[in-house]
Amino acid sequence: MKSHPYLLPDVANVDSAILRAVERDYEQFASTGPPSDLTDYISETYGIDLSADYGGIEIANPWGKASGQLSMTARQVAEDVDAELAFVVLKTVIAEDAAGSRAMEAWAIRESRMLAERIVGQSGEPGWTISWKGRGWWHSFDDYLKLIRESQQIARGSGTLIVPSCKYHLPTPNEDHWKSEEYRDTTPRLLEAWREHAADPAVPMPLEKDFSPTLAGSDRSAQQHKVLEWLQRVPQLIHEAAAPTDGSADKSPVRLGLKMFNALFDDDFQLEMLRAIHRPQQHATDFFIYGNRLFDPLREFDGHKGIAYGGPDLSDRNLRVMSRFQDEAAATKASLLRWSATGNIATGKMALEYALRGASSFQLHTFFQLPADEYCMTVGSKSQKAMHELYFHPTTGFIVWLHHLAHTLNLPSKPVRFLDLVGQGVRLR
Numbered sequence: 570m571k572s573h574p575y576l577l578p579d580v581a582n583v584d585s586a587i588l589r590a591v592e593r594d595y596e597q598f599a600s601t602g603p604p605s606d607l608t609d610y611i612s613e614t615y616g617i618d619l620s621a622d623y624g625g626i627e628i629a630n631p632w633g634k635a636s637g638q639l640s641m642t643a644r645q646v647a648e649d650v651d652a653e654l655a656f657v658v659l660k661t662v663i664a665e666d667a668a669g670s671r672a673m674e675a676w677a678i679r680e681s682r683m684l685a686e687r688i689v690g691q692s693g694e695p696g697w698t699i700s701w702k703g704r705g706w707w708h709s710f711d712d713y714l715k716l717i718r719e720s721q722q723i724a725r726g727s728g729t730l731i732v733p734s735c736k737y738h739l740p741t742p743n744e745d746h747w748k749s750e751e752y753r754d755t756t757p758r759l760l761e762a763w764r765e766h767a768a769d770p771a772v773p774m775p776l777e778k779d780f781s782p783t784l785a786g787s788d789r790s791a792q793q794h795k796v797l798e799w800l801q802r803v804p805q806l807i808h809e810a811a812a813p814t815d816g817s818a819d820k821s822p823v824r825l826g827l828k829m830f831n832a833l834f835d836d837d838f839q840l841e842m843l844r845a846i847h848r849p850q851q852h853a854t855d856f857f858i859y860g861n862r863l864f865d866p867l868r869e870f871d872g873h874k875g876i877a878y879g880g881p882d883l884s885d886r887n888l889r890v891m892s893r894f895q896d897e898a899a900a901t902k903a904s905l906l907r908w909s910a911t912g913n914i915a916t917g918k919m920a921l922e923y924a925l926r927g928a929s930s931f932q933l934h935t936f937f938q939l940p941a942d943e944y945c946m947t948v949g950s951k952s953q954k955a956m957h958e959l960y961f962h963p964t965t966g967f968i969v970w971l972h973h974l975a976h977t978l979n980l981p982s983k984p985v986r987f988l989d990l991v992g993q994g995v996r997l998r
């Protein structure tokens with residue numbers, strides 16, 4: 570059995586008055602639903618400043634919905650705004666050129682069936698994974714632009730950030746040609762739709778670039794070489810497409826986040842990928858998301874062999890890699906780009922494991938999609954039910970563990986500020 574890379578102990582060390590208040594709220598809100606201003610309520614009741622950062626943009630709290638099936642409609646976005654999620658990453662759209670042709674067409678397939686399944690990690694820890702065969706947005710590109718506009722209208726004034734996500738052409742190891750027209754034609758259209766209802770159109774649009782490797786059929790080093798080329802080239806293509814007259818990343822109207830994937834190679838290669846996006850260059854990535862799901866070539870679903878999966882193995886691997894990268898950066902006094910964590914975040918405690926390694930926001934998919942009886946709240950939307958567990962759970966919740974860390978690390982406590990403990994993991998190793 571593999572051991573966990575956790576920095577936090579099994580049991581939180583917190584004041585008994587805080588624990589009693591959390592137990593009271595956990596039980597009460599389970600039947601009444603959350604208070605109307607949840608973020609303010611937590612701040613006032615527990616002396617916590619939840620302010621967080623998503624790609625350099627200040628947000629009211631660190632919680633967001635990750636791109637996927639749960640951010641495909643205006644109704645889903647409205648529920649997330651209502652649950653006070655600080656950001657919503659829309660489902661990934663497939664880029665197209667002016668004629669509507671898409672190099673990544675194969676990703677625009679409709680999912681036939683999706684299943685939340687229990688999974689046990691190599692450490693023996695139980696968790697959940699979503700099995701399915703679908704991939705990206707399968708409606709038209711114009712429908713996606715409509716979703717951006719509607720989402721912006723719904724979110725306006727709420728503080729919830731709407732983040733489009735896009736998959737553009739990536740050359741295979743046997744290809745040299747980049748279909749840069751896809752970048753040039755798609756990026757300004759996303760930007761125009763996003764700006765239409767933006768409170769301040771001068772604020773840059775956050776954009777996640779979804780990478781999903783389709784590299785079969787070439788040798789290992791050719792694949793690795795190509796992945797590193799993607800990571801270096803993509804920011805330039807997107808920033809140039811967003812600001813064709815200027816082109817420099819610091820003036821770009823797009824705040825670009827690269828969604829890093831778990832490649833089929835070892836942890837050393839994950840570190841290579843992270844180093845590649847941290848290399849100084851004119852067209853830099855602004856932030857990154859770490860790390861998208863694992864791939865099991867032997868795992869089967871609905872007669873299809875080879876699917877992505879998540880659960881405890883995903884968070885174990887992500888935390889292990891990010892610890893190593895954080896230590897490496899600390900040793901060379903290099904600073905980490907801002908990053909948003911994804912991968913098996915099913916408790917406030919797990920979210921803080923990521924924060925200790927530098928994550929200043931969290932994006933979840935699976936935990937928003939569990940069967941209803943996995944949440945103790947009996948009223949409200951799934952987003953509200955999930956947030957209730959994440960914040961108030963008396964043994965694994967965010968409030969308890971934030972107080973534990975402020976105490977253990979001797980951080981300012983009036984208020985306890987979430988951002989103060991981001992990156993503090995080096996002090997606990």
Ligand SMILES: Cc1cc2nc3c(=O)[nH]c(=O)nc-3n(C[C@H](O)[C@H](O)[C@H](O)COP(=O)(O)O)c2cc1C
Nearest residue numbers: 635636637638661699779879911912913933934935
């Ligand atoms: C059904 C499903 C669909 C997803 N679709 C996308 C997608 O379109 N674009 C993307 O960047 N990530 C996608 N993801 C990955 C999630 O955004 C998330 O990063 C990943 O599942 C890890 O988080 P989790 O463990 O909380 O689910 C999808 C995940 C699932 C389970």
